[in-house]
Amino acid sequence: MSTTPTHQPGPAAPPPGCPAHRLYGAEAEADPMGLYEKLRAEHGAVAPVLVQGDLPAWLVLGHRENLDVVRTPSRFARDPRHWRDQQQGNVPADHPLTPMTAWQPACHLVEGVEHERLRGAITESLERFDRRGIRRYVKRFADQLIDAFVQTGKADLVEDFAEPLPMLVMTQLVGAPESYGPRLVEAARDMIQGTETAVASFEFVSVTLRELVERKREVPGRDFTTWLVEHPTALNDDEAVEHLRLVLIAAFETTANLIANTLRMVLTDRRFRANLSGGHMTLPDALEQVLWDEPPFMTMLGRWATGDTELAGTRIKAGDMLLLGLAAGNVDPEIRPDLTVPVHGNRSHLAFSSGPHECPGQDIGRAIADTGIDTLLTRLPDLELAVPEDGLRWTSSLLSRHLVALPVRFTPRGSAVTGSTQVPGTHRPPAAPPAPRAAPYTEVRPVGQASWWSRLLGRG
Numbered sequence: 225m226s227t228t229p230t231h232q233p234g235p236a237a238p239p240p241g242c243p244a245h246r247l248y249g250a251e252a253e254a255d256p257m258g259l260y261e262k263l264r265a266e267h268g269a270v271a272p273v274l275v276q277g278d279l280p281a282w283l284v285l286g287h288r289e290n291l292d293v294v295r296t297p298s299r300f301a302r303d304p305r306h307w308r309d310q311q312q313g314n315v316p317a318d319h320p321l322t323p324m325t326a327w328q329p330a331c332h333l334v335e336g337v338e339h340e341r342l343r344g345a346i347t348e349s350l351e352r353f354d355r356r357g358i359r360r361y362v363k364r365f366a367d368q369l370i371d372a373f374v375q376t377g378k379a380d381l382v383e384d385f386a387e388p389l390p391m392l393v394m395t396q397l398v399g400a401p402e403s404y405g406p407r408l409v410e411a412a413r414d415m416i417q418g419t420e421t422a423v424a425s426f427e428f429v430s431v432t433l434r435e436l437v438e439r440k441r442e443v444p445g446r447d448f449t450t451w452l453v454e455h456p457t458a459l460n461d462d463e464a465v466e467h468l469r470l471v472l473i474a475a476f477e478t479t480a481n482l483i484a485n486t487l488r489m490v491l492t493d494r495r496f497r498a499n500l501s502g503g504h505m506t507l508p509d510a511l512e513q514v515l516w517d518e519p520p521f522m523t524m525l526g527r528w529a530t531g532d533t534e535l536a537g538t539r540i541k542a543g544d545m546l547l548l549g550l551a552a553g554n555v556d557p558e559i560r561p562d563l564t565v566p567v568h569g570n571r572s573h574l575a576f577s578s579g580p581h582e583c584p585g586q587d588i589g590r591a592i593a594d595t596g597i598d599t600l601l602t603r604l605p606d607l608e609l610a611v612p613e614d615g616l617r618w619t620s621s622l623l624s625r626h627l628v629a630l631p632v633r634f635t636p637r638g639s640a641v642t643g644s645t646q647v648p649g650t651h652r653p654p655a656a657p658p659a660p661r662a663a664p665y666t667e668v669r670p671v672g673q674a675s676w677w678s679r680l681l682g683r684g
Contacts, residue, residue: 244272244280247523247547253620256522260285260552269536269556273547275622276320279309281545282538283523287556287574289536290548294579297335299533300546302581304333306528308543321622324525330466332581339580341457346467347584349451353397355591362595365392367640370603377636378610380629381600382484387413389596390479390589394472397588399447400436408432412476433468437461471585477624478576479589481520482511484627486597488616489514491609491632505568507594513568516560519575521624522551547622550574604634 245263246252252259260283263271269286284290293300304325309315315322327333331342366389373379388409395405407428414425436449438461444450448471453464489496489510496513499505505513527546534540553574555563567573576583583589601607610631617628 244274246274246278247281247283247622248274248276252622256620256625257551257555260549264552268538270538275545275547277315279314279321279545281526281547282535282540283547283549283552284535285549285552285556286536287553287559290550290553290574291578292535293527293546293548294577294581297580299530300527301335301530302333302339302527303327303335304526304528306530306543307526307545308541309545311543321525328466329463330470332470335580342459342463342467343580343584345452345455345457345459346471349448349455350585350588352451353448353588358393358397358588358591359595361393361396362389362592363599365389365396366596366599367603370600371639374603374637374639378631378633380631381487382480382627382630385596385600386483386487386630387476387480389483390592391472391476393592394475397448398436398468398472399440399445399449400432404432408472409476412473415473429469429472430465433465433472434461437464437468474583475585475589475592478520478583479592481518481624481626482514482589482593483596484630485518485520486511486514486593487600488627488630489518490597490601491607491630492613505566507598508590509568511590511593512571512573513566515575516554516567516570516573517563518625519550519554519573521575522549522620523623524548524550524577525623548574548577550577603637603640607632607634 245259247259263273263283264285267285269284269289271283271285273281273283275281284293304310305327307315307325310325315325329338329342331339331346334342366385369385369388369392373384379385388406391409391412392405395402395408400408411425411428411432415422415429437453440447440449440453444454449464449468452467453459459467490500491497496505496510500507500510525545525547527548529540529542529544529546531542532540535546540546554560560567576586610633616630619626619628
């Protein structure tokens with residue numbers, strides 16, 4: 225018997241005669257925040273929009289309304305099988321959103337008991353890490369990355385630091401051979417950017433993680449993969465691979481953006497840097513301010529209405545798709561009437577969502593960003609932007625806005641004594657790398673098990 229939710233056919237969102245703006249194309253990519261404010265002025269907290277293929281959706285712009293959506297899965301489910309356009313055959317297999325909206329048995333696409341089972345395996349496995357163990361890995365890899373360019377007096381802090389650091393750390397935490405790290409960085413970049421080799425990169429990541437799961441079943445370690453496959457929920461190999469990929473890619477994307485955005489603020493905002501260097505703002509405070517002003521994901525797919533309902537006075541039909549406006553909600557004038565007032569001590573931003581599907585690994589991202597940036601600024605205190613601020617460029621997509629490069633200069637220095645081999649170069653290859661078949665396996669060193677993730681439990 226099929227478990228696919230079904231609905232009676234109904235009018236697509238938005239209603240006929242209601243103007244909708246495209247969330248893709250030149251206008252959206254050039255100034256997404258400007259578009260969000262235009263939509264807020266025209267429609268209020270919930271606006272009709274079009275995604276790729278001119279498929280209709282609702283963009284939730286209000287802070288309170290975003291929380292309402294994510295905290296009431298009975299009304300707005302994460303399960304994409306509710307999507308009416310998909311049921312009616314309007315979303316072809318090659319549609320740009322299909323990789324993100326095709327249903328699979330993963331914790332971020334299911335609800336209820338199954339969601340609790342799958343998410344519990346992730347959160348309870350993450351709980352077993354301790355903060356000091358993670359920060360040791362971050363410091364080690366941050367020093368190695370800095371050593372690769374410290375003698376040149378120049379670097380691109382996106383390609384040379386912000387992007388490789390999270391994946392190198394996560395490679396260690398999942399218990400993969402260290403040699404996998406740089407190649408997983410490249411594959412993750414390729415998948416996120418949607419290049420011609422993105423499918424090959426996806427296959428590389430899948431094969432790599434499946435080999436890792438199989439190896440950990442035979443030779444357990446003290447790492448996230450082992451804890452995941454040994455969890456009482458008894459995940460099968462497919463489920464373990466799917467959730468490893470989910471954790472790795474989410475950690476890569478969000479943390480790389482957070483590091484890059486914070487470093488840009490340090491280099492371009494004199495007041496921000498003065499507050500940080502003068503002790504008026506701690507680095508964790510600085511990260512929270514950036515999570516308010518430039519969250520790693522600007523919008524998030526997606527929620528689907530389980531029945532006819534209403535949101536902020538807007539009629540939502542069963543099967544309508546809703547997009548979470550994380551960046552727009554963070555600057556909602558209802559909660560931030562004056563954007564110049566610092567909010568760095570406040571964690572009520574939407575950067576990691578909320579409700580049952582709130583990001584379970586947000587604190588590991590904070591630990592990587594905090595320790596990595598602190599290491600960089602300590603070693604290179606005279607960092608300065610190597611191009612005019614208006615020369616910085618971004619690429620935008622439906623979900624996020626990426627800083628293309630962050631060129632800097634500084635006084636050349638000697639390498640640090642890190643006690644380990646320098647990280648191999650992580651320059652972009654012309655094609656996705658082949659899956660490693662004979663890489664030597666080195667067991668990850670044990671980390672402590674003190675519980676600092678316990679407050680994440682119960683969110684599933």
